Amino acid sequence: MVDQDNSPQQGAPADGDDERVPPMQAILDNPFLLLFIGVAVPAVFYTIWGIMEIAAIPIAK
Amino acid sequence: MATTFAHRVCPDTGLKVCRNAEALIKANAVVAIVFLAIGGLFGLLVALTRWPAVHILPADLFYLALTAHGADILIFWIIFFEIAILYFASAVLLNCRLATPRFAWLAFALMLVGALMGNVAVLQGESSVMFTSYVPMQAAPHFYLGLILFAVGALIAVFVFFGTLVVAHQEKTYEGSIPLVTFGAVAAAIIAVYTIASGAIILIPTFLWSVGLIGEIDTLTYRVVWWGLGHSSQQINVAAHVAVWYAIAALTVGSKPLSEKVSRMAFLLYIAFLPIASAHHLLTDPGLSSEFKIFNTSYAIYLAVLASMIHGMSVPGAIEAAQRRNGFTQGVFGWLRNAPWGNPAFSGMFLSVVMFGFVGGISGVVLGTEQLNLLMHNTLYVTGHFHGTVAAGTTLAFMAITYLVIPLIFRRELILKRWCKWQPYLFGIGTFGISMLMMGAGTLGVSRRHWDMTFSDATLSFDYPPAAFLMMGLNGIFAVLATIGGIMFVVIVVGSVLAGKSRDAEAAKTSPIIFQGGGATIAGHGGEATLKLPGTVTLVTVFFISFVLYYFVNWKFLSEVWPLS
Ligand code: HEM
Numbered sequence: 001m002v003d004q005d006n007s008p009q010q011g012a013p014a015d016g017d018d019e020r021v022p023p024m025q026a027i028l029d030n031p032f033l034l035l036f037i038g039v040a041v042p043a044v045f046y047t048i049w050g051i052m053e054i055a056a057i058p059i060a061k
Numbered sequence: 062m063a064t065t066f067a068h069r070v071c072p073d074t075g076l077k078v079c080r081n082a083e084a085l086i087k088a089n090a091v092v093a094i095v096f097l098a099i100g101g102l103f104g105l106l107v108a109l110t111r112w113p114a115v116h117i118l119p120a121d122l123f124y125l126a127l128t129a130h131g132a133d134i135l136i137f138w139i140i141f142f143e144i145a146i147l148y149f150a151s152a153v154l155l156n157c158r159l160a161t162p163r164f165a166w167l168a169f170a171l172m173l174v175g176a177l178m179g180n181v182a183v184l185q186g187e188s189s190v191m192f193t194s195y196v197p198m199q200a201a202p203h204f205y206l207g208l209i210l211f212a213v214g215a216l217i218a219v220f221v222f223f224g225t226l227v228v229a230h231q232e233k234t235y236e237g238s239i240p241l242v243t244f245g246a247v248a249a250a251i252i253a254v255y256t257i258a259s260g261a262i263i264l265i266p267t268f269l270w271s272v273g274l275i276g277e278i279d280t281l282t283y284r285v286v287w288w289g290l291g292h293s294s295q296q297i298n299v300a301a302h303v304a305v306w307y308a309i310a311a312l313t314v315g316s317k318p319l320s321e322k323v324s325r326m327a328f329l330l331y332i333a334f335l336p337i338a339s340a341h342h343l344l345t346d347p348g349l350s351s352e353f354k355i356f357n358t359s360y361a362i363y364l365a366v367l368a369s370m371i372h373g374m375s376v377p378g379a380i381e382a383a384q385r386r387n388g389f390t391q392g393v394f395g396w397l398r399n400a401p402w403g404n405p406a407f408s409g410m411f412l413s414v415v416m417f418g419f420v421g422g423i424s425g426v427v428l429g430t431e432q433l434n435l436l437m438h439n440t441l442y443v444t445g446h447f448h449g450t451v452a453a454g455t456t457l458a459f460m461a462i463t464y465l466v467i468p469l470i471f472r473r474e475l476i477l478k479r480w481c482k483w484q485p486y487l488f489g490i491g492t493f494g495i496s497m498l499m500m501g502a503g504t505l506g507v508s509r510r511h512w513d514m515t516f517s518d519a520t521l522s523f524d525y526p527p528a529a530f531l532m533m534g535l536n537g538i539f540a541v542l543a544t545i546g547g548i549m550f551v552v553i554v555v556g557s558v559l560a561g562k563s564r565d566a567e568a569a570k571t572s573p574i575i576f577q578g579g580g581a582t583i584a585g586h587g588g589e590a591t592l593k594l595p596g597t598v599t600l601v602t603v604f605f606i607s608f609v610l611y612y613f614v615n616w617k618f619l620s621e622v623w624p625l626s
């Protein structure tokens with residue numbers, strides 16, 4: 001089957017150019033940066049913080 | 062730039078459907094629905110046991126059924142279906158080939174083996190530890206091993222999804238940013254990575270403990286890390302079903318988000334802040350400070366709640382805007398009255414939005430407040446709350462999109478059209494009923510995960526108020542209703558896939574099932590250019606008033622059970 005794909009094509013206005021992408025959009029466009037944020041935030045604020053508090057509980061004698 | 066890969070062009074949406082992705086979507090969706098059926102029947106048995114007049118199972122089988130219900134429905138049904146959604150949102154919406162289909166099949170096999178192993182362990186009766194499997198309760202080793210295999214498989218599948226994003230980017234199969242629905246799937250996949258990592262960190266040692274290689278697992282550490290899995294997996298669901306809402310709205314009434322930017326920002330808030338709400342499961346645990354609890358469940362999580370409210374407004378708002386564009390401009394609610402209520406994809410989606418917000422959402426914020434949590438911690442209120450989110454919310458949304466998946470991906474016409482029309486309402490009313498009634502009984506103190514609310518064989522007697530018994534009886538009736546809705550769904554799906562008329566290219570013109578241009582809308586960009594949405598504003602106002610009233614009523618309750626003088 002032959003068909004066209006939707007890739008940027010035929011003289012569409014230059015909005016596809018990377019240098020015009022606003023910074024926030026550039027962040028949102030990078031799934032691996034988002035992956036880092038999405039793992040680091042809960043790992044620090046929830047898992048690590050939580051375990052540190054548990055580790056600080058004195059052991060009963 | 063057109064790369065070639067085995068695909069077909071969908072006559073309904075105009076999207077390129079990669080053959081590998083298509084086969085994997087089918088396989089994952091079918092297996093998901095099998096686990097929904099099994100888990101749903103266990104749910105009915107549990108509800109019938111908690112119906113005091115029926116009390117169908119003996120105690121040991123009750124806990125077995127409760128474990129099977131939780132694992133089959135919350136883990137296996139939902140996650141298999143979510144993997145199907147990830148493949149759809151990446152390969153299909155980006156007009157791209159699926160990356161590494163072999164790994165995707167490996168993932169599928171691992172998940173299936175893991176899920177079967179878990180089920181066998183539970184049915185053998187030595188693993189009635191509930192799906193939370195809190196230590197020091199111990200299940201059979203293959204219970205944990207099954208969960209671990211399942212998780213490894215799911216992780217591989219998530220990376221196939223990320224790989225597909227990379228392929229699409231390199232082969233430039235889409236323009237600009239990825240579509241909003243795909244972005245929602247990215248949020249779900251990211252949360253899944255944290256979820257599965259937490260699961261691995263805690264379940265692998267627990268497995269080793271069950272075979273005797275590790276002496277002991279600290280109970281509190283277990284709870285902290287396990288809830289990184291248990292709670293975050295619910296947030297995968299939220300991100301995924303919100304993406305499904307947007308997808309269905311685009312495909313059934315042609316709506317675009319009100320503002321794509323704002324919706325994307327809301328997904329970003331999900332990515333950063335949703336999983337830390339895991340701490341709401343630890344609100345009564347000793348050993349953790351109030352700073353930890355309150356930061357994680359209040360300050361930061363209100364950002365995630367904000368995100369849910371953005372989506373909760375944006376979806377009906379987008380539908381209203383689209384419907385007004387489609388010519389339904391009468392009055393405040395003409396757009397809603399004239400919505401396609403007979404289309405199960407639409408009705409299921411809309412019911413899911415409303416119930417997720419009003420039932421699951423409001424009760425969730427109340428439960429997640431440290432002080433208020435004391436009122437209903439570990440009561441059936443909790444169970445009521447999460448049936449509002451995962452049953453009436455996520456499950457109903459996934460059922461709704463299945464009504465589009467069958468014709469679009471399986472290329473089959475739906476059978477039993479009348480059943481299709483009624484099914485979302487039956488399941489919706491049933492799950493609404495069980496959510497509200499369990500919340501009601503929980504407010505009266507009835508505990509969750511308890512076989513006998515009469516305490517007939519307890520040394521010290523205790524009586525719940527008669528209203529609690531009444532509610533648990535009514536709960537049983539609504540459970541039957543929900544189960545009928547569930548069975549209808551399974552019959553429709555299995556029947557259509559096996560015996561439905563195959564849908565040819567002509568059908569796209571003669572009996573269209575999606576809104577004209579819906580395929581381009583869901584894969585494209587842009588928002589509705591209006592905020593003149595009196596209907597949505599009214600709905601949102603009603604929501605806020607209910608929310609605030611209910612929230613403060615609970616503080617009032619708290620002051621009564623805990624008088625300060
Ligand atoms: C036919 C529909 C359903 C019925 C009748 C039903 C009924 C129930 C009942 C009565 C309980 C037990 C309350 C207790 O004793 O603690 C329960 C627990 C639960 N349900 Fe459902 N449910 C249904 C659907 C669902 C769905 C669709 C999901 C998730 C997607 C779900 C997830 C859960 C979970 C996670 C638990 C907790 C198990 C535990 O405490 O270990 N249920 N359900």
Ligand SMILES: [Cu+2]
Pocket residue numbers: 291292295338339341342
């Ligand atoms: Cu939670």
